[in-house]
Amino acid sequence: MLIETMADLSLLFYVFLTGLEMDASAFLRVGKKIMGIAVTGILIPMGIGIGLFFLLQKHAHNPAITEGCMFWAVALSITGFPVLTRILADLKLLHSDIGRIAMSVAMLNDMYAWVFIAVLVPVGVNLKTATFSIIAVIFFTLICFYVVRPTIERIIRHQYCSDKEHYNEYYPCFMLIGAMICGCITDAIGAHSIVGAFVFGLIIPKGDMVEELLDRLDCFVPGIMLPIFFASCGMRIDFTKIADSSSWFLVLLVICFACMAKILSSLIACFFFDMRLRDGVALGLLMNTKGILSLIILNVGWDEKILNDQYYVVMVVAILVMTSVVSPIMSAVYRPKSKGYIYGLRTVQRSKLDTELRVLSCVHTTRNVSGIISLLEVSHPTRLSPMTVFALHLVELTGRSSAMLIVHSTRRSAAHNPSRAQADSNLIINAFEAFENDNHLVTVQPLTAMSPYGTMHEDICSLAEDKRVALILLPFHKHLTVDGRMEDENADYRAINLNVLANAPCSVGLFVDRGLAGAVRACGPNDIVMCHFAMLFIGGPDDREALAYACRMVGDPRISLTVVRFLPGKEVVEMESAKNIIEVEEMLSDKQNNKRQNEIDENYINEFRLNTVDNESVRYIEKMVDNGEETVSAISAMDNSYDLYIVGKGTGTTSPLTLGLSEWSENPELGAIGDVLVSSSFALNSSVLVVQKYGSGDHKNEGRSPSFGVRRGEHFSSTIRQRVIGGFRSWQSSKMVLSDNDWPLGNG
Incomplete structure (x- = not known):
């Protein structure tokens, strides 16, 4: 009884x-x-x-x-x-x-x-x-x-x-x-x-x-x-x-x-x-x-x-x-049918400037909204290249599983006193809808995913696969405090980011917000004040993907882009030559791969410069460095007026220019350069976007032609392109040596 x-x-x-x-x-x-x-x-x-x-x-x-x-x-x-x-x-x-x-x-x-x-x-x-x-x-x-x-x-x-x-x-x-x-x-x-x-x-x-x-x-x-x-x-x-x-x-x-x-x-x-x-x-x-x-x-x-x-x-x-x-x-017995055969645009580099760009933007709290929206705003959607944004609010599932459908099925709560999660979701949805109303070339689809933190990355990746997005934007697990330090917001956010980076079906951008929204709001459509962005290029698939995304921002009249390319100095070349003579057999495979990557990087940079030669808002700089220490010194010597740094994570690539930087890394998910920019000991307070290209570890399909600024009907034939680029490189080597001096391409 x-x-x-x-x-x-x-x-x-x-x-x-x-x-x-x-x-x-x-x-x-x-x-x-x-x-x-x-x-x-x-x-x-x-x-x-x-x-x-x-x-x-x-x-x-x-x-x-x-x-x-x-x-x-x-x-x-x-x-x-x-x-x-x-x-x-x-x-x-x-x-x-x-x-x-x-x-x-x-x-x-x-x-x-x-x-x-x-x-x-x-x-x-x-x-x-x-x-x-x-x-x-x-x-x-x-x-x-x-x-x-x-x-x-x-x-x-x-x-x-x-x-x-x-x-x-x-x-x-x-x-x-x-x-x-x-x-x-x-x-x-x-x-x-x-x-x-x-x-x-x-x-x-x-x-x-x-x-x-x-x-x-x-x-x-x-x-x-x-x-x-x-x-x-x-x-x-x-x-x-x-x-x-x-x-x-x-x-x-x-x-x-x-x-x-x-x-x-x-x-x-x-x-x-x-x-x-x-x-x-x-x-x-x-x-x-x-x-x-x-x-x-x-x-x-x-x-x-x-x-x-x-x-x-x-x-x-x-x-x-x-x-x-x-x-x-x-x-x-049951496996869901894969949609990969109809999903080819998994990177920003593959998404040409005359095709739609699909982005999955993830936010945990209202703190992440302003920075993510500002980053999307300066991505410059156009009539030929509109943008579809899937705004995903990530909510931890703490109760029983029946609560999952309630939050997922109601975009707005009709209660007089909505819960904290519902109130945050309503604020996030309202912010993204306001962004859509202000930008008629942007389509926003608000979504809510409610799951445990341990499996949340699976929901993000499956949604990215289902929506066929080219880029996933994730907020960094640290936020900027009043005194300028980076403070941990939630340790579980970092685990989610690491899992997404390891399992994403497309490219991933990890965004460290340090007040980008304030810089963008200060630039009205007719203002003289501009947002100054810097793209740090060392080489590899991730850096090329980061450069492809940075070039989408160039069309915005409020944006000025400075591309800084780091090249190995004489000491690095002599050291590599001596090393290859001693260890010919062991280094043969790496040497061939590095040579192929260097050729792809060179063609990519040259085509970027060719297509932006008449754009006065784009500058190109080359800096000669011999090791990681000199790379950090060169970055710290740059003008501290940049609002956003765009860098590649450097997945699957090793460069003598970043040698030793990863040994003291606090946040390996940002890569060697990204971790330096976010480090508390570094004197920069700019926002940082770290990009990881899909498939950067296996280097598939990296020899394809990039699409910087080339609209439909504007493509050169392969013969003319090779001649123009070859003459451009010959003129460059004979007329000037670019080291630490700025070269505005618009004056060429």
Whole structure:
């Protein structure tokens, strides 16, 4: 009796939390396809469940009463939404097409399940008074929505504005008492107590109080109290009862057909909604996931003596088998079809200036918004090269998985007192929409990803793959303080950045914001004041990608770009020559690769200079250095008036010009030069953008022609291009030696 009492109490609090996390308005926004799949996935399993019940009834020695077929049917048709989202997250299918369909269908199944519970329990308890009980439950629900909810809203709004501490301290206790009172009311009118607790949780206005309740109870109720309910379910199972009623073969047959019910319904839905057969089977497997609601329905039938021990055990075993086999079967047989064959523009260098540039901008908090938007603003979208920005707000998933859909499915909260995450999301979305309104060549699509920090990079990478973006912009994990130092904001942000850099399906830009927004705002469209950007070029795929992105900014009349190329001095050349003579065989492969990279760099720089020769806002500088120390000295000697430094990370490349810089690196993800620019000991307070090119480690497709400033119809033929560049290089070597002197290309 003690265990049963604690189990009922834990169940009441659990469904109360479920109601708190559920967004009732989301059910009004589902499409016809989702609604059709959900209805098919309920009616067909219900029919199969009723047939299996009577099949077992025919061969059982101790048959149950006829009303038990409805309990079997409902338990078989329900899909456990919280359990399903965890399985999808483990299978990396959470943001796939099949994952989104499965979660939407499971969400509708949850609502249908509560309707069935509200109707089924009064019918099972007493058929004569069932009509009165159902009508009473309907009136109770209407009173809760139209009387109790507005009253709670007014109390919360008044108390939150006047005394927030009092509100945080006592209101959670009142809410728990209200859940118990509502449970007692629905139990008294003939329904189950969990119906009242669920409805009360559903009407609570979403806001800080809901966050407070979830923070306080999210570990205690599911982690400590709910296992008592599962223990009570286990105590009712007696496998010897199965052998007494029928043969084991019949029981296994019933379990197998129960597992096939959802798969059959999904296959039927495939023919009506033009789904692939493979996706239909996968959806059916996912819909077999059962949760606590199925056990609740079976327990109600057992408590009311509608289901005897044999029928209870058979269905509980079937539910356990269905849920336990979903994850291993899905991981073994289902792989989402890769979209890589239609996704070629994975780098900025490949995205020519007459094609659309697609960027995925990630932000954690409102602190990151102004800098990211300013960086996008100076990227200079044009009529021939518009920009599509996917603004992704990254939110940590700390509660149960059912909270994921609530935040994901609502862009704006209609609550008077929205939660902190919703308020931040609204501010972020408003800022990006204002940026879109001010720039008619930019299309912004706000998104929200809610997942644990450990797997957040998977959501970012899969979204980048799905949206076919060329660049992912990530905020640095440190922010600028008032005294000019860089302070850690969240250590988990760094882990996310490292994982994205290692697994990204496109190029990645790591942005260190040191007040770029202020510099951009100071430059109006007709102002003489300009933003001064510097691109530091040492060589390699990442530096070429950084230069390609920097050249997109040149078209903005407010931007002046200085490209500083570091070249090896005489000591480096002599050292490399001596080293190659001594270690010819060991250095042959590296020498050939370095020679090829140097040729690509030289062609890339020459074409950049050729295409920007008439642009007075572009300057080109060459500096001769012999080692990493001289490189740092040359950077520190530059004018400290640059608002943004653009550098390549240097993935997969080794250069004597950065030798020794990585040994004392504080942030290896920024590369050798980027870490120097962000270092607290360095006297620069400019923003920094570190670019990593997709596939920079294998150097694929790096010999292709760059696209700096070349519009459609402006390409030279290969012969003329080679002659012009060759003559340009000959004139350069004969007329001047560029070292530390600035050379404005517009004066050439």
